[in-house]
Amino acid sequence: MKNNRNIRLMYAIALLQGMVFYGPIATLYRQAAGVSVFHITLIESISLALALALEVPWGILADRIGYRRSMILCCGLYFVSKIVFWQADSFGGFLAERLMLSVVCAGLSGLDVSILYLSCPEEESHRVFGIYNNLGMAGLLAASAVYAVFVGENYRLAGLLTVFSYGAAALLALFLREVRSSQPRPAGHQLAEFKVLLGQLVRNPRLLFLVLGAAFLNEAHQTITTFLNQVQYTRAGLSASVIAVIYVVMTLLGLCGGFSARLTGWLGEKRTGAVLLALAAVACLTLTLTCGPVLSVAAILLLRVCHSLFTPLQTTLQNRQVRTADRATTLSLNALLMDLVAVFTNLVFGRAADFALPLAMGFGFALCATGLVLYLYSQRGSQRAD
Structure with missing residues (x-):
């Protein structure tokens, strides 16, 4: 209701x-x-x-x-x-x-x-x-x-x-206003429920791969648009004032997530997610192969747009696959898995960037490409794919 x-x-x-x-x-x-x-x-x-x-x-x-x-x-x-x-x-x-x-x-x-x-x-x-x-x-x-x-x-x-x-x-x-009843239950029962939910996640490859695919895009976007972008801009010879203007534009592009539902209605859920992950991979590959100012800015802004449009879609897909009343517990379990992915990817990104920035961007490409494969598998047989 x-x-x-x-x-x-x-x-x-x-x-x-x-x-x-x-x-x-x-x-x-x-x-x-x-x-x-x-x-x-x-x-x-x-x-x-x-x-x-x-x-x-x-x-x-x-x-x-x-x-x-x-x-x-x-x-x-x-x-x-x-x-x-x-x-x-x-x-x-x-x-x-x-x-x-x-x-x-x-x-x-x-x-x-x-x-x-x-x-x-x-x-x-x-x-x-x-x-x-x-x-x-x-x-x-x-x-x-x-x-x-x-x-x-x-x-x-x-x-x-x-x-x-x-x-x-x-x-x-x-x-x-409360949207679900609070029913006190023994802590042992809660732990047992968590074990059941963990088992369900492991036995549900579609949800597991959806969460992993979203996590890979999230981490490529977060690391590149927050930390590595400034290094890339410096390599491209951009001044601090220009970088500040790009930051404002990138922040504004974060608002395009509001068009996610309209885009999904046009392309279908499966195609929308696939296109966005593919474009994100292209953006990272561009950053791997060039340090030119125009292509660097365009690629980073494209990565921002793809992530902003994909986030509402993957949130809806995750919620739809919850089959228990303990929705917050299930989504927290998904978020925990995504955080664990972040711990690993942050270490790899940092080490790669210390060695060579293109190597770090290449790792971002690998994450997005892998995320695309996982997403397509998670949507296999979905009745709402088109």
Whole structure:
């Protein structure tokens, strides 16, 4: 049954939590407080390890206490973490903020999309996911514009504005309505259910390959558009001002996820996913073979578009294959697998980039090409493929 109230509230929460006003200077913010780049990467590593450890337990807890209460807890802790970040002035302060963020990210993984999926008719879920993702990106764009025009070098003001935004999101979470009943069950029963779900994932190659294919595209996109792109731009001879303009364009292109449902309606689910993964592989191959400025920018922007259009599609496909009432637990298990893939691919990308940047881009091509094969297998025999 459609729950417009929940959908509107989740849209508003996504917009507000996208407003990270210190986003453009996140590293500079920490360095100004005396935290070195090495310490920043160390904090990130610790954060990822904790998020992995909490991924499935959070999903089990959400299915036990209800999605509304879990969302309130996550949004509340998210708000507190931004206060800690705003006041942090040492390694310990930023580590504490990141550890809180790990708890939040593990909690929200699978939870927010479960609330949305259960608040709308299945045939509308693809469009709803696209709008939800776009609003988070719109929040980031709005915050970046405010930073550029009004904040400037006042890093702490950027942190304070982010506190206000996340505080408003936490307040809105209080007005959500529950979309599933919370039935307390023994912890042993929960563990048994998790083992059953794990077994179902292993025995369901279509879902397993879909998750792996999506993970490969996610990691190629994340690493190349966040870290390696700046190195590629430098090799291409682009100036810092031009790189900044490209960043804005790339952020705007993240909004094209809203057209995912329309594209899928035109091509069909199977063809849409295949085309996007194939184009992503072409983009990575281009980056492997050239460092020319025009082709480099075009390839990175194409990779961004492919990922933005593919995300709502794979989210819908994952939700459709859930065959249990414990939806958040199942999706958390999927996210755990994707995070494990990220741990491996990050190490390979980093090592390859230290040796030669084209080698790292070539690894991105291999991931996308493999993801294409896995996706096609996951959609084999699907009645909604066309």
